[in-house]
Amino acid sequence: MKLLFLVVSILLIWWALRLLRRPPLPGRKSEPRVENMVACHKCGLHIPENEAVSRNGRFYCSETHAREEER
Ligand SMILES: [Zn+2]
Known part of the structure:
Protein backbone atom coordinates (compact mmCIF):
# COMPACT_ATOMS: atom_id res chain seq x y z
CA MET A 1 0.00 0.00 0.00
CA LYS A 2 3.00 2.29 -0.26
CA LEU A 3 1.96 3.46 -3.72
CA LEU A 4 -1.50 4.49 -2.57
CA PHE A 5 0.02 6.46 0.30
CA LEU A 6 2.37 8.19 -2.14
CA VAL A 7 -0.46 9.09 -4.51
CA VAL A 8 -2.56 10.47 -1.67
CA SER A 9 0.39 12.51 -0.41
CA ILE A 10 1.03 13.98 -3.87
CA LEU A 11 -2.63 14.83 -4.25
CA LEU A 12 -2.65 16.54 -0.86
CA ILE A 13 0.46 18.57 -1.69
CA TRP A 14 -0.93 19.50 -5.10
CA TRP A 15 -4.21 20.56 -3.50
CA ALA A 16 -2.40 22.63 -0.84
CA LEU A 17 -0.25 24.35 -3.47
CA ARG A 18 -3.30 25.10 -5.57
CA LEU A 19 -4.97 26.79 -2.60
CA LEU A 20 -1.87 28.85 -1.88
CA ARG A 21 -1.41 29.90 -5.49
CA ARG A 22 -5.02 30.83 -6.00
CA PRO A 23 -5.09 34.50 -7.02
CA PRO A 24 -7.03 36.86 -4.79
CA LEU A 25 -10.64 37.34 -5.74
CA PRO A 26 -11.10 40.26 -8.09
CA GLY A 27 -12.64 43.01 -6.06
CA ARG A 28 -12.91 46.66 -6.88
CA LYS A 29 -12.43 47.59 -3.25
CA SER A 30 -8.96 46.06 -3.14
CA GLU A 31 -7.80 48.04 -6.14
CA PRO A 32 -6.45 51.38 -5.00
CA ARG A 33 -7.34 53.40 -8.05
CA VAL A 34 -7.16 57.16 -8.20
CA GLU A 35 -10.07 58.52 -10.15
CA ASN A 36 -9.35 61.21 -12.65
CA ARG A 67 -28.06 68.69 -23.10
CA GLU A 68 -28.40 72.32 -22.00
CA GLU A 69 -24.96 73.12 -23.37
CA GLU A 70 -25.80 71.59 -26.74
CA ARG A 71 -28.51 74.13 -27.43
ZN1 LIG B 1 -22.87 70.62 -14.24
Missing part, protein backbone atom coordinates in the same frame (compact mmCIF):
# COMPACT_ATOMS: atom_id res chain seq x y z
CA MET A 37 -11.46 64.19 -11.71
CA VAL A 38 -12.98 66.39 -14.37
CA ALA A 39 -14.88 69.65 -14.12
CA CYS A 40 -18.35 70.08 -15.54
CA HIS A 41 -18.20 72.49 -18.46
CA LYS A 42 -21.53 73.97 -17.46
CA CYS A 43 -21.38 74.45 -13.70
CA GLY A 44 -17.75 73.62 -12.85
CA LEU A 45 -18.62 70.78 -10.50
CA HIS A 46 -15.85 68.25 -10.12
CA ILE A 47 -16.81 64.64 -10.74
CA PRO A 48 -14.91 61.40 -11.40
CA GLU A 49 -14.27 60.94 -15.10
CA ASN A 50 -16.08 57.60 -15.25
CA GLU A 51 -19.24 59.22 -13.85
CA ALA A 52 -19.05 62.26 -16.06
CA VAL A 53 -21.11 62.72 -19.20
CA SER A 54 -18.84 63.28 -22.18
CA ARG A 55 -20.00 65.43 -25.08
CA ASN A 56 -17.81 66.75 -27.90
CA GLY A 57 -14.67 66.27 -25.83
CA ARG A 58 -16.13 68.14 -22.89
CA PHE A 59 -17.31 66.74 -19.60
CA TYR A 60 -20.53 67.42 -17.77
CA CYS A 61 -21.76 66.47 -14.32
CA SER A 62 -25.08 65.23 -15.63
CA GLU A 63 -27.01 64.45 -18.78
CA THR A 64 -29.07 67.58 -18.13
CA HIS A 65 -26.09 69.92 -18.27
CA ALA A 66 -24.73 68.17 -21.35
